Amino acid sequence: MGKYKExxxxxxxxxxLDELKRNVKxxxxxxxxxxxxxxxxxxxxTIQSPFDFPPYNRSAVDGYAVRAEDTYGASTLNPIVLKxxxxxxxxxSPEKYSIDEGECVEVTTGAPVPKGANAVVMVEYTKRISxxxxxxxxxxxxxxxxxxxxEDVRKGDIIVKIGEVIRPWHIGLLxxxxxxxxxxxxxxxxxxxxxxxxxxxxxxxxxPGKIVSSTLYLIEAFLKERNVSVLIKDILPDDVSVICGEIxxxxxxxxxxxxxGGTSVGVKDYTIEAIKKLKPELMIHGLAIKPGRPxxxxxxxxxxxxxxxxxxxxxxxxLSAVYEPFHYFLHNSALPLKPKVKGILxxxxxxxxxxxxxxxxxxxxxxxxxxxxxxxxxxSGILSTMVKGNGVLIVPENVEGFDEGDMVEVELxxxxx
Amino acid sequence: MGKYKExxxxxxxxxxLDELKRNVKxxxxxxxxxxxxxxxxxxxxTIQSPFDFPPYNRSAVDGYAVRAEDTYGASTLNPIVLKxxxxxxxxxSPEKYSIDEGECVEVTTGAPVPKGANAVVMVEYTKRISxxxxxxxxxxxxxxxxxxxxEDVRKGDIIVKIGEVIRPWHIGLLxxxxxxxxxxxxxxxxxxxxxxxxxxxxxxxxxPGKIVSSTLYLIEAFLKERNVSVLIKDILPDDVSVICGEIxxxxxxxxxxxxxGGTSVGVKDYTIEAIKKLKPELMIHGLAIKPGRPxxxxxxxxxxxxxxxxxxxxxxxxLSAVYEPFHYFLHNSALPLKPKVKGILxxxxxxxxxxxxxxxxxxxxxxxxxxxxxxxxxxSGILSTMVKGNGVLIVPENVEGFDEGDMVEVELxxxxx
Numbered sequence: 001m002g003k004y005k006e007x008x009x010x011x012x013x014x015x016x017l018d019e020l021k022r023n024v025k026x027x028x029x030x031x032x033x034x035x036x037x038x039x040x041x042x043x044x045x046t047i048q049s050p051f052d053f054p055p056y057n058r059s060a061v062d063g064y065a066v067r068a069e070d071t072y073g074a075s076t077l078n079p080i081v082l083k084x085x086x087x088x089x090x091x092x093s094p095e096k097y098s099i100d101e102g103e104c105v106e107v108t109t110g111a112p113v114p115k116g117a118n119a120v121v122m123v124e125y126t127k128r129i130s131x132x133x134x135x136x137x138x139x140x141x142x143x144x145x146x147x148x149x150x151e152d153v154r155k156g157d158i159i160v161k162i163g164e165v166i167r168p169w170h171i172g173l174l175x176x177x178x179x180x181x182x183x184x185x186x187x188x189x190x191x192x193x194x195x196x197x198x199x200x201x202x203x204x205x206x207x208p209g210k211i212v213s214s215t216l217y218l219i220e221a222f223l224k225e226r227n228v229s230v231l232i233k234d235i236l237p238d239d240v241s242v243i244c245g246e247i248x249x250x251x252x253x254x255x256x257x258x259x260x261g262g263t264s265v266g267v268k269d270y271t272i273e274a275i276k277k278l279k280p281e282l283m284i285h286g287l288a289i290k291p292g293r294p295x296x297x298x299x300x301x302x303x304x305x306x307x308x309x310x311x312x313x314x315x316x317x318x319l320s321a322v323y324e325p326f327h328y329f330l331h332n333s334a335l336p337l338k339p340k341v342k343g344i345l346x347x348x349x350x351x352x353x354x355x356x357x358x359x360x361x362x363x364x365x366x367x368x369x370x371x372x373x374x375x376x377x378x379x380s381g382i383l384s385t386m387v388k389g390n391g392v393l394i395v396p397e398n399v400e401g402f403d404e405g406d407m408v409e410v411e412l413x414x415x416x417x
Numbered sequence: 418m419g420k421y422k423e424x425x426x427x428x429x430x431x432x433x434l435d436e437l438k439r440n441v442k443x444x445x446x447x448x449x450x451x452x453x454x455x456x457x458x459x460x461x462x463t464i465q466s467p468f469d470f471p472p473y474n475r476s477a478v479d480g481y482a483v484r485a486e487d488t489y490g491a492s493t494l495n496p497i498v499l500k501x502x503x504x505x506x507x508x509x510s511p512e513k514y515s516i517d518e519g520e521c522v523e524v525t526t527g528a529p530v531p532k533g534a535n536a537v538v539m540v541e542y543t544k545r546i547s548x549x550x551x552x553x554x555x556x557x558x559x560x561x562x563x564x565x566x567x568e569d570v571r572k573g574d575i576i577v578k579i580g581e582v583i584r585p586w587h588i589g590l591l592x593x594x595x596x597x598x599x600x601x602x603x604x605x606x607x608x609x610x611x612x613x614x615x616x617x618x619x620x621x622x623x624x625p626g627k628i629v630s631s632t633l634y635l636i637e638a639f640l641k642e643r644n645v646s647v648l649i650k651d652i653l654p655d656d657v658s659v660i661c662g663e664i665x666x667x668x669x670x671x672x673x674x675x676x677x678g679g680t681s682v683g684v685k686d687y688t689i690e691a692i693k694k695l696k697p698e699l700m701i702h703g704l705a706i707k708p709g710r711p712x713x714x715x716x717x718x719x720x721x722x723x724x725x726x727x728x729x730x731x732x733x734x735x736l737s738a739v740y741e742p743f744h745y746f747l748h749n750s751a752l753p754l755k756p757k758v759k760g761i762l763x764x765x766x767x768x769x770x771x772x773x774x775x776x777x778x779x780x781x782x783x784x785x786x787x788x789x790x791x792x793x794x795x796x797s798g799i800l801s802t803m804v805k806g807n808g809v810l811i812v813p814e815n816v817e818g819f820d821e822g823d824m825v826e827v828e829l830x831x832x833x834x
Contacts (some may be wrong), residue, residue, distance in 0.1 A: 002832065006475065014621075035619065035634070036619060036634050036638070039638040039641050039642055040641070040642065053800070089614065089615070090613065090614075090615040090626070090628075091613065091614040091615030091616075091626050091627065092626045093625040094625055095625065096626075104734075105606040110615065110628075110727075112625070112626060119751055137823035152799050152800050152801050153800065153801045157801060158804075159804055160804065161833070164526040164701075164831070164832070164833065165636070165829075165832065167642070167830070168635050168636075168638035168639040168642060169635065169729070169731065169733060169803035169804060170803075170804060171631075171634050171635055171637075171638040172631050172632065172638075172729035172733070172800060172803060173631070173729070173800050173801065173803060173804050175619045175629050175630075175631040175634040175635070176621055176628070176631035176729070176800055177629075178619065178620070178629050180619050180620035189798050195506070196507065196508065198506070198507040198527065199508075200507030202452065202453060202592045202595065202597050203595070203596075203597035206595055207510070208473075208510035208512065208529070209507070209508050209509045209510040209511070209512055209513075209529060210508060211507075211527075211593070212592050212593055212594075212595050214588075214589050214590070214592040214593040215589065215590040217452070217453050217588050217589065218586065218588055218592070219585075219590035220453065220587050220588075221453070221456040221585035221588040221589075222585040223455050223582070224457070224459065225456055225584070225585060266623075310588070312589035312590070312593070316585065316589070325578070327463070333832065334832040334833060335832065336832055337756035337832055337834065338756060339754035339755060339756045339757070340756070363422075382568075382569050383470070383569050383570065383576060383589060383590050383593055384569050384570045384590065386586035386587075386589060386590060387575075387576055387577065387586060387587060401744050401813060405632065412655065412754050413584070413753040414581070414584075415581070415582065415752065415753055415754055416578070416581065416751060417754065
C-alpha cells in the first residue's frame with residue numbers, strides 16, 4: 001500500500017550505478033593546466049619523475065664537505081687538520097670546486113657536495129683556525145650528512161596518479177621536479193531545472209500557493225562543491241512539452257541534466273513523462289532508497305538525466321547515493337574519504353529490507369560516550385533535519401534498521417561535533 | 418647538540434597559537450553574498466528563520482482534504498460519501514476553497530489544506546463516483562497526512578550558525594525560506610615569498626645549483642584550498658634589506674605574509690633578521706614541532722608573518738599545526754573534521770618529549786587488519802614521503818613516540834586507502 005506502489009519494483013542503488021556506468025557515453029574533457037593552478041582538480045594522468053632528485057649529492061647540514069677517509073681517528077684530543085678550498089652555497093654549481101686528500105670546502109645546508117668529497121662534517125665538530133685551515137674533532141662515515149643523488153625521488157617514481165585529487169603536497173613535489181603543466185579533468189557542465197507551477201525563483205515576493213524552487217539551488221550547490229559548472233538553471237511549468245523541449249535543448253549544451261519535482265506517481269508526473277518522450281536508452285523509475293524513492297535515472301544520447309524529487313532531503317539522498325559515486329567514476333577516481341564516528345543509537349530505526357536508508361542524525365557526547373539520535377522523519381519534506389543534524393546514518397539494504405542501544409557508525413557532515 | 422641549538426627554547430604549538438590570537442588584529446572582511454553563490458564560504462552571521470514553515474497546513478499526499486470527523490466509521494463495507502468542491506494544486510492559494518460538513522477538496526501533494534479541512538485521505542482509500550461525489554473507505558484522524566504549519570521550521574529556529582561552512586543543505590533551507598542574501602567572511606589576502614639565491618620560478622630551464630621555489634607553490638596551494646587569495650607571490654634574494662622592503666610593502670596590501678627559506682640558524686638567516694628589523698610586536702623563532710622547528714612566527718602591525726622552512730615537508734607541518742587552526746579561529750569557526758583510521762604501527766617512532774611530531778605514514782590493509790608504516794624520515798627534505806604516504810600520524814608533545822605494534826590513530830589525507 002502507499003503512494004509508491006505504482007513505481008513497481010524498486011531498483012537497488014548498486015544496479016542503478018551499474019546501468020548508468022554502462023549506458024553513459026560522456027566523460028569529462030581533459031585539459032592541460034599550469035601545475036600552480038591545478039590544486040583541487042583531479043589529475044587526468046599518472047606523472048612519473050623525469051629524473052633523480054636530488055639531481056646530485058647535497059649537504060644536509062651546515063659544515064665542511066670532506067673525504068670521509070680523511071676524518072677517521074679524529075677526536076677532540078687528536079684533531080685532524082684540513083685545508084679549506086672555499087665556500088659553497090645552495091645556489092652554487094656542483095662544479096665550483098673539487099677536493100683532494102687533505103682538503104675540504106665549507107658548505108651550507110642544501111649546497112652541492114663538491115667532486116671528491118663524500119661526507120659533510122657538521123660545523124659544531126670543527127674549529128676554523130684561519131681562513132685556510134680547520135680542525136676536525138669527529139670522524140664521519142661516507143655519505144654522512146649527505147642527501148644522496150636520487151635518495152628522495154628516483155627517476156620513474158610516481159608523483160601523482162590518474163584520478164587523484166591534486167593536493168598541496170603534489171604541487172610541492174611537481175614544482176620541485178620543474179613539472180610546470182599537468183593534465184586534469186575539466187569541469188563537467190550541467191543544467192538544473194526546478195519543475196512545478198508552484199515554484200518561483202529565490203528573492204521574489206512569494207504569493208500564497210507559491211514556494212521557492214529550493215531543491216534547484218540545493219542541487220546547484222551540491223554540484224558546485226564537486227567542481228561542476230552549472231551552465232543552465234531554470235524553473236519550468238508542469239507542462240510535458242515544455243519540459244521535453246528544454247531538456248532536449250539543454251542536452252546539446254551540457255553533459256548532464258538534473259531536475260527536481262514532477263517525479264512522484266501522483267495526479268501529475270510530468271518530468272518522467274517528458275523524459276520518456278525523449279526515447280532514453282536507460283530509464284529507471286523508482287529507486288530502492290529512502291528518502292528519494294520516486295527518483296528517475298535516465299540516459300539520453302549517452303548523457304545522464306537525474307530526475308530528483310522536489311523535496312530537498314530526498315534529492316540530497318539520491319545525489320549522495322547515486323550522483324556522487326558516479327561523479328568519481330567518471331573521473332577515474334575513488335570516493336573521497338569521509339570523517340566517521342561510532343556512537344550509541346538513542347532510538348530504534350526501521351527501514352524496509354532491500355531499501356537503503358539515509359537517516360539524518362544528531363551526534364553528541366555525554367559523559368564521554370558518543371550518542372546518535374535519529375531526527376524525526378515524518379516525511380522527506382522535513383527540511384530542518386538537514387541543518388539540525390550533524391551526521392548521516394546509512395542503513396544498508398541487507399539490514400532492517402537498528403535497535404536502540406546499537407553501536408552504529410555515522411558519517412559526520414558538520415564541523416559542529 | 419645539533420644545528421638548532423641556537424634557537425634556544427622551542428615554543429610549544431599551543432603557546433604559539435595563543436600568542437598569535439592575542440597579537441593579531443586583522444579579521445576577514447564581512448561581505449554580503451547571494452545565498453546561491455555562498456556555498457563553501459563561512460557564514461559570518463547566525464540566521465534564524467523569519468517565519469514558520471510550512472507557512473500553512475499542506476497535504477503530504479495526493480488525495481482528498483476532509484474534516485477528520487466526517488470520516489469516522491468509514492470502511493469498505495460502509496463507505497462515507499462526500500461532496501467534492503473542487504481541486505487544489507501545490508501552486509494554489511490556501512484561500513481557494515473552504516469546506517463544511519460533508520464536503521471535501523481534491524488535493525495534490527504539497528497543496529494547501531483548505532479552510533475547514535484538518536486531514537487528507539489518501540487517494541488509494543477513495544473512489545470517485547462522479548465529478549461531485551466520492552466514497553471514502555477509511556477513517557483519518559485530525560492532522561492525518563497533513564504537514565502542519567511550522568512543523569518543519571519554527572520562526573526563530575537557527576538555520577546556519579556563525580562560523581559554519583555553508584553546505585548544500587543550508588542553501589536548500591535558506592532558499593526555502595526565501596532568504597536571498599547571507600553575510601559571509603570574504604577571502605583573506607596573502608603574500609607568499611620564496612627566499613634564497615638558489616631559487617628560480619617554475620618552468621624555467623634550471624642551471625646547476627638552482628632549484629625551483631617549490632615551497633612557495635606548496636604554500637600557495639595550501640592557502641587556495643582554504644579559500645585564501647594569494648595576491649603577491651615572488652622570489653627574493655638572500656638580502657636582508659630587499660626582504661625587509663618587500664615584506665614592508667606587502668603588509669600594506671595583504672592580511673598575512675608567508676615566507677619560505679632563510680629561517681634556519683645556519684651561515685645565513687636572512688628572513689628572521691629582516692622580520693626583526695620591522696619591529697614585530699610578536700617574534701617567536703623556533704617551534705616545538707618536527708619537522709618545522711626553525712620556523713618563525715611574527716606579528717607586525719597586527720598582521721601575522723609565517724616564516725616557514727624552505728623544505729616543503731617542514732613548511733607543511735607548520736601550516737597544518739599553526740596556520741590551519743589560526744585560520745578557523747579568524748573565521749569564528751571550528752577545524753574541519755578529518756577522516757581518521759586506527760592501525761598497528763609497523764615500526765617504532767621516536768620524537769623528543771615536548772615536541773609535536775608530524776610523521777607521514779602509509780596506511781594499508783593486510784588480512785583485514787590495518788597497518789601504519791612510518792615513511793623513512795632522514796630529514797625534512799624528503800619530499801617523496803608527501804606523495805608516497807596517505808596519512809599523517811601526529812605524535813603529541815606529552816608522548817615520546819610509539820612502539821612497534823602500538824595501535825595508533827592516523828589522519829587520512831588521500832582517497833587512496
